[in-house]
Amino acid sequence: MKGINIVVCVKIVPKPEEVKLNLETNTLDRANASSIINPPDKNAIETAIQLKQIYGGQITVISMGPPFFDGFMKLIISMGVDKAILLSDRAFAGADTYPTTKTLSQAIKKLGNVDLVICGEESADGGTGNVPPGIAEWLNYSQATYCHEIDYDASEQRFIVKRSISDGFEIISIPKPAVVSVELNINTPRFPDFSLKKELDNNKHKIPIWSATDLDLEPNEIGLSGSFTTVDSLIQAKGLERKQIQIIGNIDDIVDQLVDLIINK
């Protein structure tokens, strides 16, 4: 095939600001939270589209999550990717990084002939960026995390990336196939084509759903039973108590009070 065969891993997450801890039951109340595309994953999609515009190829989005995410998959197709597949199975629930990366990498294997997997730097709901290197390990691909520039050297079949590290930046070259993760805000994700979205909705366009069986995964490899870590308990993150006093008045009063506060602290 000509061009780059790209897979983008996209997670749908609850809006962090809308998830509350129910202190009585010690469980998360996500029901009232709206879902969004994990913000850096939008940058991952945009990166894929830009690479495809230059080098040609194909973009497939995969996402592990419940079936109702298919609306998001259509939205993502409307942004300009070729295909979106949902990895969905009740048995996937409760997965930590180990089974999550196993499941995603199985899907990438099934797609076959992949040159580049693009992920976001981390998931907004408590991820930590371990999924991208985990996928790379399962697939024995090379890896580069926290990238903000990605280019392809077709003659060498390598990706050249600029990534941020604690004391600055580095530019490295890694062979394909590779997994990269991109930083939030590295580009401006394009808007979906809403007329296409409408068409997909009306057409009853079906988003393919791959289950554990489709991916040849045993029950003990996935979800909670495939996980090594367990959640012992949940607690509200404590901070200092805030007074929440509103300073009001005309602008001169406000400035006076502010300056007094600043000088006295």
Place this chain on the structure above:
Amino acid sequence: MNSKEIWVFIEISDTGVEPVSWELLGKARELANKVNFLVTSIIISNKESKIAEEAIARGSDKVLYIIHNECSHYSFELFTKIITDLNEKFKPEILLMPATHNSRDLAGRLAIRLHTGLTADVVQLDINNQGILLGAVPGFGGSILAIIKCEQSIPQMATVRPGIFQSILPDQNRKGTIEYIFPQIKENLKETILIKKITLNKEDISKSPRLVIAGRGISSNLNEIRLLAELINGGVGVTRPISDMGLFGREHQIGSTGISVKSKLAIIFGASGATHFSSGIKNVETVISINLDHKALINEVSDYFIIADASEILPRIIDKLKLKMELIK
């Protein structure tokens, strides 16, 4: 005696040992004393150095010092391979690593290769009588903490955020052993090529007693933000969009993917108060914020909040402060 071990990965960059490594070592010492484990530091480099002695002075019982000519710089291939081989030989109970970009890059891959659990981005650590590590991990941008454990596999891995734990001051009289290891690694294992490295001098605002913090709502008045910070002898903090736009370096960024601050005072202009940001100011003594929006989340995490146009308030604060300071002089 065959004692159980807590391993600490000492991360080295061009500017030296990443300070979080010593913080981890301090915590590891405390945990090890509780359950009578040994603390071992893992150092990977291309040459011998005094870092081995420092690791002992700062709390290790043992240092495994790996020397390989291609390890002057981090690469996932070599570092994963080296730690995997060490793990095979010594079977540590626990492996702690910094939650920096490079060590996360490594930890994510290593955990899969070692078939074990990884508790990532820990902000609190404890150990129970059975030697099970309990790590508190922030979720949803830092508003909720989950206590996570890994009971069925070793090593129990965790990455730990910088700036959380205290390092131990070096004690040159502490005793420990240093073992040098020169691994044989097949050629061509490392395919990553380092083309260029740009090292930046970084300002440390984490210890600044006063901070002026700019969000996107004040992004066109950053010179005034700097000026106000100078006036009150403070540092400048920013929200992520401001550092993403390149207007300030990453070391100024506050929040879950930036730094956490503990200043006495923070004055925040034009920031919405998203949880990924607010988790970074939890421990500031007094928070003052200015935002146009009376429904902005930042109001709820402030001691004093003002609903106003920050670009109007900011220059007036500066003028007034200057005036007052003249008077005090």
